[in-house]
Structure formats: structure tokens, C-alpha cells
Amino acid sequence: MRKTATKIVLSACSVAVMTGSLMLTPFSTASAAEAAKSAADKGKAVAVNRKQGNCLACHAMGDGTLPGNIGPALVNIKLRFPNRAVLREQIWDATTRNPNSIMPPFGRHKMLSEEQIDQIVEYVYTL
Amino acid sequence: MKRLLTTILVIGLFGAFTAPAMAAPEDELKKFRSYFEKRFPKTPFNDFINGVYSIDPASRAQWEEIEEFPPYELNLDKGKKLFNTPFANGKTYASCFENGGEGIANRYPFFDKDSGKVVTLEAAINTCRSANGEKPLKYKKGAMADISAYMHYTTRGKLTNVEVPNDPRAMAIYKEGKSQFYAKRGQMNMSCADCHVYNAGNKIRADLLSPALGHTTHFPVYRSKWGGMGTLHRRYGGCNKQVRAKPLKAQGPEYTALEYFHTYMSNGLEINGPGARK
Numbered sequence: 412m413r414k415t416a417t418k419i420v421l422s423a424c425s426v427a428v429m430t431g432s433l434m435l436t437p438f439s440t441a442s443a444a445e446a447a448k449s450a451a452d453k454g455k456a457v458a459v460n461r462k463q464g465n466c467l468a469c470h471a472m473g474d475g476t477l478p479g480n481i482g483p484a485l486v487n488i489k490l491r492f493p494n495r496a497v498l499r500e501q502i503w504d505a506t507t508r509n510p511n512s513i514m515p516p517f518g519r520h521k522m523l524s525e526e527q528i529d530q531i532v533e534y535v536y537t538l
Numbered sequence: 539m540k541r542l543l544t545t546i547l548v549i550g551l552f553g554a555f556t557a558p559a560m561a562a563p564e565d566e567l568k569k570f571r572s573y574f575e576k577r578f579p580k581t582p583f584n585d586f587i588n589g590v591y592s593i594d595p596a597s598r599a600q601w602e603e604i605e606e607f608p609p610y611e612l613n614l615d616k617g618k619k620l621f622n623t624p625f626a627n628g629k630t631y632a633s634c635f636e637n638g639g640e641g642i643a644n645r646y647p648f649f650d651k652d653s654g655k656v657v658t659l660e661a662a663i664n665t666c667r668s669a670n671g672e673k674p675l676k677y678k679k680g681a682m683a684d685i686s687a688y689m690h691y692t693t694r695g696k697l698t699n700v701e702v703p704n705d706p707r708a709m710a711i712y713k714e715g716k717s718q719f720y721a722k723r724g725q726m727n728m729s730c731a732d733c734h735v736y737n738a739g740n741k742i743r744a745d746l747l748s749p750a751l752g753h754t755t756h757f758p759v760y761r762s763k764w765g766g767m768g769t770l771h772r773r774y775g776g777c778n779k780q781v782r783a784k785p786l787k788a789q790g791p792e793y794t795a796l797e798y799f800h801t802y803m804s805n806g807l808e809i810n811g812p813g814a815r816k
Contacts, residue, residue, distance in 0.1 A: 465743075467743060468742050468743045469742065477743060477744045478741075478743070479740070479741040479742045479743045479744075479745075480740050480741045481737050481740045481741070481742055506727070511732075511736075513728055513732040513733070513736065513737060515725070515726040515727055515728070516727055520725050520726070520727060521725075522725055522726070
């Protein structure tokens with residue numbers, strides 16, 4: 412009985428959350444940009460986390476401290492990677508472009524989720 | 539320009555190693571050595587025995603100070619004592635080795651014609667123990683590392699001299715070791731060569747990567763991170779873990795083959811073990 416009650420409360424909550432987010436969308440015109448910003452923020456957190464992206468092990472990147480220098484500094488990414496798919500593939504599986512790359516294949520080896528990789532792409536585009 | 543040059547070198551090296559006709563180990567050794575000599579023109583050949591300090595003047599002075607009052611002194615004393623203490627049957631380690639076990643570590647690992655296997659110094663220490671009715675020692679640290687450290691200490695100054703005879707069994711182990719060294723592994727998909735050949739001298743986060751040339755001359759090492767001595771295979775396991783690969787068994791066939799290849803590549807370099815490291 413208690414279980415059912417919890418369930419009901421929970422689903423009521425999620426309905427509220429869903430309607431909430433649905434309602435928010437049409438209100439804000441800058442929502443796409445905001446969503447991208449929040450994805451980029453999340454991406455940055457994943458990128459600098461030593462147990463996740465740990466990109467700083469090899470790349471100078473934004474304001475990250477003590478970067479390694481195995482890979483090139485991540486700068487001007489929009490210019491270097493006008494094609495989003497190419498950038499995403501570099502992170503998903505660097506061996507596509509360079510079969511002997513030392514850069515870990517974050518997607519192919521399931522080190523990061525697809526969503527985390529999208530967030531990192533968003534972040535890297537701000538650099 | 540430097541990057542381009544490196545790339546060309548890397549391709550050259552890689553091409554050579556994967557050439558269909560099996561190049562003789564001597565040719566591979568020459569290429570390996572000259573790759574590092576070109577990459578680090580300021581490092582005299584025999585200085586590669588000092589690992590990362592051979593290419594990093596910034597950290598070298600501090601390390602030289604440490605080596606003046608080495609943290610492994612106590613381990614050397616223990617190793618010497620263990621080495622000279624008779625087994626229950628009255629014999630000692632000296633009875634198992636050429637020249638009473640003094641100054642011989644530079645010839646390990648060696649290919650044993652009778653068994654068709656490669657024998658590392660640590661494996662020989664345990665073979666000696668079992669031949670004398672003693673229990674084997676663990677391979678990564680403790681008494682084994684101390685005895686090995688002492689035996690390397692008495693070999694200091696001699697040149698690494700590992701032979702790969704023209705015997706298909708020896709060649710097979712050498713090839714296995716080479717592929718252990720160059721194969722990408724672990725979730726991070728990195729080979730030993732990725733870090734210690736192609737990126738030697740580069741920084742991974744704050745750590746400068748040491749050249750593989752000279753790696754084996756100063757083992758076992760005392761590491762402050764370990765708070766004690768560790769054997770080469772202990773380090774192999776640590777480097778496997780760094781790339782989220784499962785460490786293999788110390789003294790198992792894979793690491794033994796890896797040590798055979800890895801040490802062969804340092805032929806001609808002085809033994810200076812044990813060493814002190816971060």
C-alpha cells in the first residue's frame with residue numbers, strides 16, 4: 412500500500428516536472444542558446460574530471476591548470492572543425508582520423524556516454 | 539616542423555616493425571636506439587640509464603641529491619643479508635648462480651636452450667629456492683625485490699647484454715614481447731610505445747614520460763609512491779592499470795616476454811639498479 416502511494420507521488424512529480432519543462436520552452440526565445448550553454452557547462456565538468464574525460468592529461472584547454480602536451484592545445488575549435496560530425500568523431504574514436512592515435516576512443520570504448528560526448532562537443536566549441 | 543619530423547620518424551619506425559619479412563633483432567635494436575638518440579640529441583647514450591632524469595634537467599638536481607642518501611640503502615642491506623643467509627639445507631643462493639651470483643644481472647633475462655624458455659633474474663631466484671627446498675617468494679616486492687636489488691647492485695657498471703639467439707623458440711618469445719610492447723590495450727587503448735616511444739619527453743598531465751631506452755637498467759626501484767622497492771613487473775602492472783587494462787601476472791609468460799624484448803632494447807647500457815623514483 413505504501414509502495415503504491417510512493418509511486419503515485421513520484422509520477423505526480425514527474426508529470427509536474429514534464430509540464431514544467433514543456434511550459435518553459437515556448438516562453439524563452441533564447442532557450443536554444445541557453446540549453447547549449449548548460450550542455451557546454453556540463454561538458455566542461457566531464458572534460459576536466461580526471462575519472463571521465465581527463466582531457467587535460469594531454470591538452471591545454473580553456474582555464475584548466477597543469478595540462479599535459481601530448482595533444483595540440485584545444486583552441487579555435489570552430490575554425491578547425493566547421494563540421495560538427497568530424498569533431499564528434501575525433502572524440503568518439505580518434506583512431507578514425509589517425510589509426511595510431513594515443514587519444515582514447517571515448518565513445519567506441521564506452522568511457523563516456525553518448526550524451527556526455529555531445530556535451531563535450533558543445534564545450535569544446537566554446538574554446 | 540618538429541612534430542612533422544617526429545611523425546615521419548614514428549612512421550619509419552612503425553613501418554620497420556611491421557615489415558612482413560621479420561627483421562633481425564639487431565636491426566630493430568639499432569633503429570630503436572637511433573630513434574631516441576635523434577629525439578634527445580642532448581642526452582649522451584649512456585645517460586639514458588637515468589630514465590626521465592636523462593631528459594629533464596629541471597628535476598635532475600633534486601633527484602641527484604636523493605641518490606646521495608638513497609632511500610633503498612636499507613633494502614640493499616636486507617637483500618645482501620638474505621642473499622648470504624644459508625637455506626635450511628646449508629647452501630646459499632651463491633650455489634645456484636655463475637660467479638656466486640655476483641655481477642651477473644646484466645645477462646638476464648636469458649634464453650635457456652634446455653627448457654626453451656626465457657629466464658628472468660627473479661624467476662631464477664625462486665628456482666634456486668625450490669631446488670633447495672625453500673618456498674618461493676612473491677614477485678613484486680618484499681624479499682624478492684631486495685635480493686634482486688642487491689644482485690643488480692653488484693652488477694652496477696656492467697653493460698646490459700641480453701642475447702636473442704637464432705633459435706625459433708627464442709625468436710618467438712622476442713616477438714611476443716615486442717607485440718606486448720606495441721599493442722594497444724585497456725579501455726584507454728594505449729601501448730607502452732604510445733607513452734614511452736612516441737611521446738617520450740612529452741607531458742601527460744604533470745608527468746614527463748621517460749624514454750623506453752634505458753628503462754630496465756635501474757630496476758628494481760624504490761618509489762616514494764610505493765613506500766618501498768618494486769620489481770620491473772610491478773611497474774608493468776602499474777602502467778597497465780593506468781590505461782584501465784587488467785594487469786597481467788608478474789612473471790607470467792606475457793611479462794617475461796615483454797621484459798625480454800624491453801631489456802634487449804637497452805643492450806649496451808650500464809646496469810645502475812636499484813634506482814630511486816617518485
